[in-house]
Amino acid sequence: MKRSTLKDIAKLTGLSVSGVSRALKNHPDIAPETKTKVHEVAKALNYHPNPSAQFLHSKNSKIIAAILPEVNTFFFPELLQGISKIVEQHGYFLIFLQSDNRLQKEQELIDYCIQMYVEGVLISVSAETDNLDHLLKLKKMGAAVLLIDRVLKNDEIPYLTIDDSKATANAIEYLLSKDRNQILGIFDDERLTMTKLRTEGYVKALKKNGLRIEPNLLLTINDDFDIEEQIFKRLEDVSSVNAVFTMSDKLLVKAYHAIYRLGLKIPDDIALISISDGKAPYYLYPSISHIRHSGEEVGSAAATLLFRMLSGEVGLVSFHQIGTSLVELGSV
Amino acid sequence: MKRSTLKDIAKLTGLSVSGVSRALKNHPDIAPETKTKVHEVAKALNYHPNPSAQFLHSKNSKIIAAILPEVNTFFFPELLQGISKIVEQHGYFLIFLQSDNRLQKEQELIDYCIQMYVEGVLISVSAETDNLDHLLKLKKMGAAVLLIDRVLKNDEIPYLTIDDSKATANAIEYLLSKDRNQILGIFDDERLTMTKLRTEGYVKALKKNGLRIEPNLLLTINDDFDIEEQIFKRLEDVSSVNAVFTMSDKLLVKAYHAIYRLGLKIPDDIALISISDGKAPYYLYPSISHIRHSGEEVGSAAATLLFRMLSGEVGLVSFHQIGTSLVELGSV
DNA sequence: AACGTTTGCTCAAACGTTTGATGTTGAAAA
């Protein structure tokens, strides 16, 4: 089944190829009856313009790439969903790529984007990423680049995040308001800017309430392999803990598991709160109170922003934050 | 920063455009020194062939589409991951599309694939999908089509699944072997072939062991909105239940939540087992015994098969199954 | 010396689309 082209329609209608092209695009130069006829024939032949030919002519690829560290986590599927909705609406392709949390892979993916003439890239950087040279290169090639969620603050490439510090402080202050003041804060890979900011929020909230920061109550997970064991041990060692804060869903489920293995009851023995996409909290029992950080929302906001960058509406350097809110469930 | 073309290289090297093209492709007609020179200049200009031009010429798009009902579930992100790894390896694009479990959207997406000259499509059908006309249309246009996981058995379009009936029977028989014979079976949307097969497995296993099928012990969830409530009520009503089987992770977490709300203990009061991707079982406490159905494995197997179809290695009608295995954890 | 082959390259067409420039009508205005 060969695909029909403008030429085929031209032959059947007796028009020239360019006439057909204009007819299909509703160009005013073409007589109304001619147009309807052309449209009919096009439909009959099941004609679709060849995107490659269009892209070749227009010199753009209509491709957006989303580069994420991983997708097998709670947050990223939602993020992807938010992005893809907007991208589809704009008639663009979305290709999605995974860096596996490795800088080298990330760089290779950027090169791939360059090769493929990608017009815009949304990227959550890997844990290893400590500079943005590869992204600057991409930007130089003319692509729009927007950092999302896991970002590296800088003043060359725009980024979109939540206020990580404030979101964390909110959670901590909520716990304090419930008289939980021995709060174990569990944080992800410390190389991430996000981790630094969330840790900062934890520290700030405690200080503001006149509490000391105890190293025992700060747990940073740098090794992905035995997260649950690390949490388990810490909880075992520091029996004074009466609340746990986790900075992500990934850590939340591990902490939950560790708490139950210790035979503790939520929330009676220990409270649990997390920054979360808002899915996992409902899987667990009791449902987990959390600071809602919607992946879908971030994704669609980011994609929308990217398209505004592409259309030149928004300067290529701007920095945005989206809101979060506390969801009170049964774990505090 | 404009992108350089063959013409630019031609000008700088004094060759013709076609000479440059051949040099870059290591065509034997070109003298070795010329080749190295051309390669140098290409590198210096940061040359990358324009994919649109290549595709236009070669008449293929190098695009694979993955159409999934949703991605915010446990299984599909993993599936996507498995697919994208293989697609990348083959130098193809992967675009991923969501049908939101609606047939109409699915049909639109297929039309979109046709428009975009997609070469191959991997699709998990929506719950509403009761015929494959749209896929046959796509196939007629020359695309390779493979149904995965949520399939509709037929003899025109190949599919790849697990042995749903057997996987379920395994789970049930495992429960029976542990003397749990009042098994509430919880199943997803009954329009899915997958649901029919898994229900069949449940029934078969019970019959084989001389047990009657009690309607009370069969719960089919057709309305996504209050899944947990439906499960809760059934468990409340039928107090004899001493084990629960769920056919998916989505149902597993709901059942888990309902069980705890009822104040029951796992596994003492009630056993819990599921067919699962193998992530969720470790989030819950105790960890949930399950029949492992790896999304990543299915994804990569499916993509590999699709490429074999594209290369003509495999006939366009063939039906495959991949294996599953029992993972014994603490819930039975 | 005559012929054939190889080497190393160029020409030109083709893929399907878009679009500025151009041409042919016919009719209204001068």
Add this chain to the structure above:
DNA sequence: TTTTCAACATCAAACGTTTGAGCAAACGTT
């Protein structure tokens, strides 16, 4: 009658790549 100007349609070039055909010079063979 000539000029003007729409209205409608065609021509041809361009986007960047690939590739069959062609060609000149150099070399090897008889």
